[in-house]
Amino acid sequence: KAGVTQTPRYLIKTRGQQVTLSCSPISGHRSVSWYQQTPGQGLQFLFEYFSETQRNKGNFPGRFSGRQFSNSRSEMNVSTLELGDSALYLCASSLVGSHNEQFFGPGTRLTVL
């Protein structure tokens, strides 16, 4: 079974631009979560989607948004990029009822110049 895939793997943007990252969960997994990882703050939860609905949201500004499609694929968007948004963005998928066992993708490395 294929794992979680994220595209693109690397991205370079400039301040003020916006970016969209994509995540395809493991087949059959309907929950998708997003995390941001930086050297200073570590791994921080962004949001979680299940059946196209956002179930949980972390403490991030409104510039960070996401959505989930009917096939469970998810996208996250960051608008008006800031230098501090440079990070590894990780997506994880879960099988409902799997007791918090999340399967993570390789991440998208975003660099904001």
Place this chain on the structure above:
Amino acid sequence: DAKTTQPTSMDCAEGRAANLPCNHSTISGNEYVYWYRQIHSQGPQYIIHGLKNNETNEMASLIITEDRKSSTLILPHATLRDTAVYYCIVRAGNSGYALNFGKGTSLLVTP
């Protein structure tokens, strides 16, 4: 979620058991202990979880004290590929998938 405390770093010789401690003195009755690890430049990987009984799977064993205020993850025969950051997370089992990873323990397995 209950707060967890882990040592910042640990060393282990290859082939020996690696015992990674975690304190969670404020854990409540419906909260589970989860362990994940992150090998450099990869996404985190689920290892094991438990409520109050000791658990074992093909990767590791989880020992939870009787009062549930602390736990130990045991890698029985550490290899170089076990070098990673190990995260102990405490969370209620029915509270969705928003995990608080904290700082974790950086485990270095040496030849």
